[in-house]
Amino acid sequence: MGKNMSRRFIYFLPLIFLPIFAHGNDGPAGGDFSTAAGAEREAFQHIVWEKTAQNLWDKVRTGRSLTRQTWVISPSLETNIAGLGPTYNRPSCISCHPANGRGQPPATPDEAMHSMLVRLSIPGTDAHGGPKHEPHYGDQLNEFGVPGVPGEGEAFLQWQTRSERLADGKEVELRWPTIGFRHLAFGPLHDKLLTSARVAPPIFGLGLLEAVPEADIVAIAQAQKAANNGIAGIPNQVWDAGRKRQALGRFGWKANQPTTRQQIAGALAGDMGVTSDIMPEPNCPPAQTACAAVKAKVGERHPEITTADLDAMTLYHFVLAVPDARQQDDPGVRAGKTLFNAIGCATCHQPTLKTGAFPRLPALANQTIHPYTDLLLHDMGPELADGRPDYRANGQQWRTPPLWGIGLTQKVNGHSNFLHDGRARNALEAILWHGGEGKNAREAVRNMSAEEREALLAFLDAL
């Protein structure tokens, strides 16, 4: 004990004199778009009505209704919610984002993926620099098909585990998945297949992140590079289908979507087969003739979601409140916050950003927010790598995920699975998977005393 304490003290000695608020996060997490009702199961579903012009309320309700809607196979009496398939993963946004929150992976190989998906590609790039689709199955495996159209097959996860010993002797079991496929309907997958299993992240706060000026994100990258301390994030550059040009990527596990609207349209198309103005093409690879035949039926309507309804869904996402951090006066939480900053977590998980002008919803402009992300891609090492490039992101790079609200995951979603494939079953496991640019922070946590570690985790749990 004495020896350990001494080692810890030496380790942290230079750190305890750092200003506690070097990355202060005082103030509401989402600026004006925050909710203090954070301890409820509905924490991720609050709408900031008071900051939303009343003439937009019906539009917000429409967007919410469509986000919660289970989509219908055409033809239907309800054309506004028709267009599911021909192939799809799940029929609703909230299938994968339950309560607007986080999905989780199946626990066993026998279980279906109810709130995650597997992205597919082969080496090379598409016309815009994005991943090159697997020729027979497209860019993600769709398990289901509408009547008359075969589902593409089923992906499953096989878990393996290993044990990590922390400096204080605590044993932590880490698990990681191997992706498997079965019942493939269109023959074998490409022999150079690239895969990436993805659980769905929470969907609040996207408007605020979209309102952060691009120049500010680039400036963070430049500052990280100039610091020359082994942490140097890069912005992704991706195809903006709406503006028909390259743009900074902000959303998704690899920052491969430039806007909330395109992120939603991408999920509608990829997960549900619903076409939109910026993704008008049905998700039918050439080999899937039944899929193409269904989509080409006379009377089928494309795009299947109207521009107005996609805008309404986007607006709903914009006005969702960010849950405020809690227990900020708790000594343990405050100590954890100091440690978080001191060991370098905050370099990538930037506590504070500021939004700029945002004409599409001016209420989101000029907000000081505390998302704990820099929206940049960082090399997270080989252990966390998926080996699947996505625009400028290589197989080891991931966007720093926002941490706001992570302490409510258990309350909202009944689990605490984190990281892109949900392998981490709690925040500590997630930290221990950090490699590459996150290695030093991980090692600092590994060397913490139980008390320090608990403080750090208490801080994260209070976000």
Add this chain to the structure above:
Amino acid sequence: MTRLINHKRRRLAALLLAGATSTLGMVHVALAAPEGESAPKRVVVLTSYPEELVSRFQKAFEQAHPDTRVEILWRHAADALAYLRRGGINEIDVYWTPAPRNFATLKAEGKLAKLTLDTSALPPEVAGYPISDPDGYYAAFELAGYGIAYNPEAVQKLGLPPPRDWHDLAHPAYRGQVQIPIPGRVGFAPVMAEAVLQGRGWAQGWADFAAIAANVEFGSGDRSPDTDDVSIGRKAARLSIDFFIPPARRAANPATGELAFVYPPKTAFNPSHVGISATAPHPELAHAFVDFVLSAPAQALLLEPDVRRLPIRKEIYAAHPELSAQPFGPGNLAYNDTLRRDRQGLVAALFDIALVKPHAEALPLWNALDLADKESRGDPALRREIRTLLTTLPVDDQAQQDETLRQLFAFRDLTPGQPEPQPSAARLAVEAHWRDEVKARLTKAGQLLKQL
């Protein structure tokens, strides 16, 4: 780089290679399925339940039947009936939804299989009225209760006690503070209306509605099922179905919170059902699914905070005395959903013509009458006569029982791509007569008010 390997003979190798990820870096292995492994069995379920409910039952059923997948097809009632009639009945195994008319119709058309259930723990009725098909072609799965959602703080600011019964919302202090889901606009509203009409009786129920309508603005909130305006305090109360409100806020006396809910003494507990297609592609799994959703463990899922439904099994209520809803308790309304279906078009049209459309004309009359009542001004008998004029609708209890009249307003089955049928000339004539009668009553009320 991912490599595919044959699962059957090389699973160990695959795992070893995958395990090497942690030390060798970019090695990713995708497992292929064992050769000869059969595709999972599927049960295809048509429903209109929300994802929060569906996903829990789907996952629980798949865990109980590991080699099975539940495939969900989703359609609202009218769309579902159109789909089933154009051949969809041959594509689905189970129909599981709150749409009593569809189940009755499908049974009559011979499209449902008889269930083989152990019904010993499944109550056949609520307050004496059957909730499952007496012939066993479909069974009640859960109950939806109807009542009043209110904002305790907003009600307190009005100087009123929490509402307990429908007519509490007629108090003039609620002016502009109440929402009523309009029966022709909101899916659950026809049952909501019947909860009042059957609970209070036709004449008194409409009188209550007319008086409550004086406190309603009939804005977008009345055309929406959502409780947003109440939860943020913009409105004090609204008539609502129970599952929009979390169970914890349905307590008899919620101590805190921005939203509360109360079941009036006489309200509807309306069943939804589950049945099996007579031409189900997977009949064995269909029966397994139905058995499952009616089982005690599955019924307990209905109480989960995000699901918010009322179970059909009595023993669950006994185990959860904290539930404010007691549909199988004494004194409840024998809610008759067949009656609702028979006259829902009539009720919707009457509501619109008598309460929504003339609202702007009626409101100042109500304001004047309430002021006169408050000041005890004028002849009490005259004030009663004015109130009667404002609360009497063009169709009395005897007239509403006329089958021809009900049929004139019956909701029509629709077909995708086809325009909605135009109302018949006979219906338009009746509506014109109603409008004239409403106008005459309001005019007369206005004249009498000048005498106070």
